[in-house]
Amino acid sequence: MPRKKPRVVVVGSSNTDMVIRSTRLPRPGESVVGGSFYTAAGGKGANQAVAAARAGAAVTLVAKVGTDVFGDEAVAGFRREGIECRWIARDPDAASGIALILVNREGENLISVALGANLRLTAAEVESAADAIRSAGVLIVQLEVALPAVRRAVRLAHSSGVPVVLNPAPAPSKPLPRALLRQVDYLVLNETEMEVIAGTSEFTAAQSLLDAGVGHVVLTRGRKGAAVLDGTPRPMRIPAFKVKSVDAVAAGDAFVGSMATFIAEGRPLDQALRLASAAAALSVTRRGAQPSLPRRRDILKLAEGG
Numbered sequence: 001m002p003r004k005k006p007r008v009v010v011v012g013s014s015n016t017d018m019v020i021r022s023t024r025l026p027r028p029g030e031s032v033v034g035g036s037f038y039t040a041a042g043g044k045g046a047n048q049a050v051a052a053a054r055a056g057a058a059v060t061l062v063a064k065v066g067t068d069v070f071g072d073e074a075v076a077g078f079r080r081e082g083i084e085c086r087w088i089a090r091d092p093d094a095a096s097g098i099a100l101i102l103v104n105r106e107g108e109n110l111i112s113v114a115l116g117a118n119l120r121l122t123a124a125e126v127e128s129a130a131d132a133i134r135s136a137g138v139l140i141v142q143l144e145v146a147l148p149a150v151r152r153a154v155r156l157a158h159s160s161g162v163p164v165v166l167n168p169a170p171a172p173s174k175p176l177p178r179a180l181l182r183q184v185d186y187l188v189l190n191e192t193e194m195e196v197i198a199g200t201s202e203f204t205a206a207q208s209l210l211d212a213g214v215g216h217v218v219l220t221r222g223r224k225g226a227a228v229l230d231g232t233p234r235p236m237r238i239p240a241f242k243v244k245s246v247d248a249v250a251a252g253d254a255f256v257g258s259m260a261t262f263i264a265e266g267r268p269l270d271q272a273l274r275l276a277s278a279a280a281a282l283s284v285t286r287r288g289a290q291p292s293l294p295r296r297r298d299i300l301k302l303a304e305g306g
Helices: 044-055 069-080 116-120 123-125 130-134 147-159 191-198 203-211 251-264 269-283 296-306
Strands: 006-009 015-021 034-043 058-066 088-091 099-102 107-116 138-141 164-166 186-190 216-220 226-229 234-240
Touching: 006 044, 006 088, 006 147, 015 069, 034 044, 034 069, 044 058, 044 069, 044 138, 044 186, 044 251, 044 269, 044 296, 058 069, 058 116, 058 123, 058 130, 069 088, 088 116, 099 269, 107 130, 123 130, 123 147, 130 147, 138 147, 138 191, 138 251, 147 164, 147 216, 164 251, 186 191, 186 251, 191 216, 203 226, 216 269, 226 269, 251 269, 269 296
Parallel strands: 006 058, 006 138, 015 099, 058 088, 138 164, 164 186, 186 216
Antiparallel strands: 015 034, 099 107, 216 226, 226 234
């Protein structure tokens, strides 16, 4: 009998990434000549949706793009991945999101994003997908769409007992509302985002987020692996897989999307995070955002053999 796919709903952004790879990243005011250019589908919401689909989930994406060629190509790409696109709105008055990305030879990156139509996704448009959100195994949200849309999605999921994964990226300039945090089951963030949100990158900073009501704080630390902080004396630590990094631009999204899939599948948290770590490791060995996201069979192979 074929495996029944877990249902994951993603409410988030869709962008087109324009990438320059060169030997090093420029300093402020400096031009670095040379390198190569390419475009790739991206956006944190879209990346996490594709990551979840490739990890084995039945995915619905709630998003907003323009009526331009970038929006056309994005929706066509989602359909090729088997993602349900019924609730992707098209905005005739705003451009689709664009990200400009610089990557050095070690895979480190700088990113600047013009969010465009992403910021025009409304709470009412999220409400139109309420049935899909309420029947999901997991909801994923990030912060590249307007906060009222995020809050509405989280409220719909939480009120129906659907686990919520929030990736607070890009890191907000203001503290996240405590009412929102109380409805988050898994807050997945990196050390930079932790520093912005909690004031420090140390593990002790997670306590303030737990005090605010977050169920689990999942801190991703690149080559140092990940840690889960839930108020217990000894954090769960997930080691990273050793791979040669080419481009780390979608590592976090690979982690979040696959983590949500394996949680929705009913796997224990430590197992879901090990698989998510494997997905993130595979993603950094390939260039581009969505092109780098691994398939389920490859995730399982690395996790089981690593």
